[in-house]
Amino acid sequence: MAEPPVADSPHIVIENLCFRRGRKVIFDDLSMRIPRGQVTTVMGPSGSGKTTLLRLIGGQLRPDNGRIWVDGQEVARLSTRRLYALRKRMGMLFQSGALLTDLSVFENVAFPLREHTNLPEDVLQTLVLLKLEAVGLRAARDLDPASLSGGMARRVALARAIALDPDLIMYDEPFTGLDPITMGQIVSLIRRTNQSLGLTSVLVSHDVAEAMAISDQVVLIAGGQVVDAGAPDELKARASDWSAQFLQGRPDGPVPFHYPGASYRDDLLGQRRDD
Amino acid sequence: MIDAITGLGRSALNALEVFGRAFVFLLRVLASLDVVLRRFGLTLFQIYSVGVRSLLIIVVSGLFVGMVLGYQGYITLVNFGAAEALGGVVALSLVRELGPVVTALLFAGRAGSALTAELGLMKTTEQLSAMEMMAVNPYRRIFAPRFVAGFLSMPLLAAIFSAVGVMGGYLVGVGLLGVDSGAYFSQMQAVTDWNEDVLSGVIKSIVFGFVVTWIAVFQGFNAQPTSEGISRATTQTVVVSSLAVLGLDFILTGLMFGAG
Amino acid sequence: MKMRFFELAVGVFVLLGIGALFYLAVQVSNVTDYHDRDTYTVTGYFDNIGGLKTRAPVTVSGVRIGRVAEIRYDPDRFRAEVILAIRAEHDYLPQDTQAAIHTAGLLGEQYIALEPGGDFETLRDGDELMFTQSAVVLENLIGRFLTNMGND
Numbered sequence A: 001m002a003e004p005p006v007a008d009s010p011h012i013v014i015e016n017l018c019f020r021r022g023r024k025v026i027f028d029d030l031s032m033r034i035p036r037g038q039v040t041t042v043m044g045p046s047g048s049g050k051t052t053l054l055r056l057i058g059g060q061l062r063p064d065n066g067r068i069w070v071d072g073q074e075v076a077r078l079s080t081r082r083l084y085a086l087r088k089r090m091g092m093l094f095q096s097g098a099l100l101t102d103l104s105v106f107e108n109v110a111f112p113l114r115e116h117t118n119l120p121e122d123v124l125q126t127l128v129l130l131k132l133e134a135v136g137l138r139a140a141r142d143l144d145p146a147s148l149s150g151g152m153a154r155r156v157a158l159a160r161a162i163a164l165d166p167d168l169i170m171y172d173e174p175f176t177g178l179d180p181i182t183m184g185q186i187v188s189l190i191r192r193t194n195q196s197l198g199l200t201s202v203l204v205s206h207d208v209a210e211a212m213a214i215s216d217q218v219v220l221i222a223g224g225q226v227v228d229a230g231a232p233d234e235l236k237a238r239a240s241d242w243s244a245q246f247l248q249g250r251p252d253g254p255v256p257f258h259y260p261g262a263s264y265r266d267d268l269l270g271q272r273r274d275d
Numbered sequence B: 001m002i003d004a005i006t007g008l009g010r011s012a013l014n015a016l017e018v019f020g021r022a023f024v025f026l027l028r029v030l031a032s033l034d035v036v037l038r039r040f041g042l043t044l045f046q047i048y049s050v051g052v053r054s055l056l057i058i059v060v061s062g063l064f065v066g067m068v069l070g071y072q073g074y075i076t077l078v079n080f081g082a083a084e085a086l087g088g089v090v091a092l093s094l095v096r097e098l099g100p101v102v103t104a105l106l107f108a109g110r111a112g113s114a115l116t117a118e119l120g121l122m123k124t125t126e127q128l129s130a131m132e133m134m135a136v137n138p139y140r141r142i143f144a145p146r147f148v149a150g151f152l153s154m155p156l157l158a159a160i161f162s163a164v165g166v167m168g169g170y171l172v173g174v175g176l177l178g179v180d181s182g183a184y185f186s187q188m189q190a191v192t193d194w195n196e197d198v199l200s201g202v203i204k205s206i207v208f209g210f211v212v213t214w215i216a217v218f219q220g221f222n223a224q225p226t227s228e229g230i231s232r233a234t235t236q237t238v239v240v241s242s243l244a245v246l247g248l249d250f251i252l253t254g255l256m257f258g259a260g
Numbered sequence C: 001m002k003m004r005f006f007e008l009a010v011g012v013f014v015l016l017g018i019g020a021l022f023y024l025a026v027q028v029s030n031v032t033d034y035h036d037r038d039t040y041t042v043t044g045y046f047d048n049i050g051g052l053k054t055r056a057p058v059t060v061s062g063v064r065i066g067r068v069a070e071i072r073y074d075p076d077r078f079r080a081e082v083i084l085a086i087r088a089e090h091d092y093l094p095q096d097t098q099a100a101i102h103t104a105g106l107l108g109e110q111y112i113a114l115e116p117g118g119d120f121e122t123l124r125d126g127d128e129l130m131f132t133q134s135a136v137v138l139e140n141l142i143g144r145f146l147t148n149m150g151n152d
């Protein structure tokens, strides 16, 4: 692997990011830095735009305003070809796994290799089995994605995401909907992948305990902005209102329980007026 | 009243917008067509799943349509003492109209809906997104091969339909109703012209193949990523392609046979 | 293994499709007629061609030897000009061959029946038929029949 341009420069820089879906503002002047070679977790309530953030970093969406740099390249300004070249060095693990349903487990992991390299079949076979071994699913190579459990599907997707030896890997809610044992396997896999391949990991999650355990840095987002950021211990110690509510799971607080709108009283009165 | 007109205006604008997106989609697919030659295996596999898998229904339907044509044609012609003309009636109806049209309708129901459902599912389960993130262009890897496969399969299927239909008409007309075998084919050859009848039928089926596949692939690409969205898109594919095929058939028939 | 199977299946499918087209060309339609370049043309002028169409058969003693290539109206002669394309191997037709427009069956398609004469010279490309007999128009026939009855 070639040395990155500047070894200690942040891998991803986001500045003044604004993004809307229709009228709904998802990011409003959000800025953050994601350091190279570490595990960074972006935490936030459901619907706060975590998946959207990953898609913006991957260049699948374009910011309305603000800029995103990955490896010193501004994502939204790249030509299709340069963007694709950048994506070859990014792995992304979708929430659903997003395995290709018409291919076997083996062929799913082989897919990026077949698409982007001209490796002879035996080399390719060795590589794929190596990746499958890393996630403990070498024996499942001939299975159909439909017959995998959620945890297995995610592990296959991880093997696929690291097939091209990327230097950045993004995980969208890797812990959601898993039993404790599988969750433990995924946690250790993410940690191990990060250490052994020396890559930058970006996690998106709302599972506090796992995320805190695994991360070097945690960024809390809510309301389209970064509300707090720092190492897990720092965050716990600091316990600002936001962090406290989120980290301790209180139902109400700065993040309101109620979807924003007219007050209950106004609604009731308004209804009566209509009658 | 105003509401009704506003509603009409809105749906017209919506339809226009969908058509515009379908057109842009088509252009992007067409711009990716070089992949078909570079990686012919992808298209080959799609010809298998789109064309070969439609073969059975096409052969069976062609046979029955031909048999019914033979029977009904005979009943009508025998009144004029012209039962010998049966071959011509069967062949002309099949080659000019029924072959291309019925094949296109069956194709829309069999292969078109399957294409839409497959692509809709790929979109819903983020497979298309995942591909993009793996730096694989879905237009090249997914859409273009399917498009070409549908486009190539249709004329072949229509030709098979017509040929099998001619044999079905023969089975009933000659085998059951006693029309002279020689007369069946000589009458057929006397009235059916390669250029004017067979080739114009082939041109029709090429146009239908293009349109039906376009609709099916676009509907899958454009589906709402939910299970309802997929089922709605699948229904849309069948309804819209059927209407498009019937409407286009009317126009093409007018263009091809109207002037002569 | 699986690869082989679908490739084979597609191969069979394409062969079937091309076979069907070939069948439509050879057995169902008259492609051979249309395409052979090896024909020579002769012209005949008719007072009335009735319902004759281009591509109608040209026969001798009921055997098909060519087709009607073109029909147009000749404003100088005030007659219909019909160009017949006759296959080259039928090069034995005498100069004084007569052409008549016949109808197959009572209401059937019209075609041209040639009746060879006795000349030693044969028809060549571009020649004109000396003797022609117009189509029998049903209305005229009935009209004449009625007039004849009146005269009796």
Ligand SMILES: Nc1ncnc2c1ncn2[C@@H]1O[C@H](COP(=O)(O)OP(=O)(O)O)[C@@H](O)[C@H]1O
Pocket (backbone or CB within 6 Å): A021, A026, A044, A045, A046, A047, A048, A049, A050, A051, A052, A053
């Ligand atoms: N394709 C889309 N069209 C419109 N709105 C969307 C779309 N995808 C997501 N959203 C909206 O964007 C917001 C953020 O979504 P998302 O990034 O998926 O949140 P998270 O991953 O944090 O749960 C949600 O409120 C969602 O309703």
Ligand SMILES: [Mg+2]
Pocket (backbone or CB within 6 Å): A050, A051, A052, A095, A172, A173
């Ligand atoms: Mg999400």
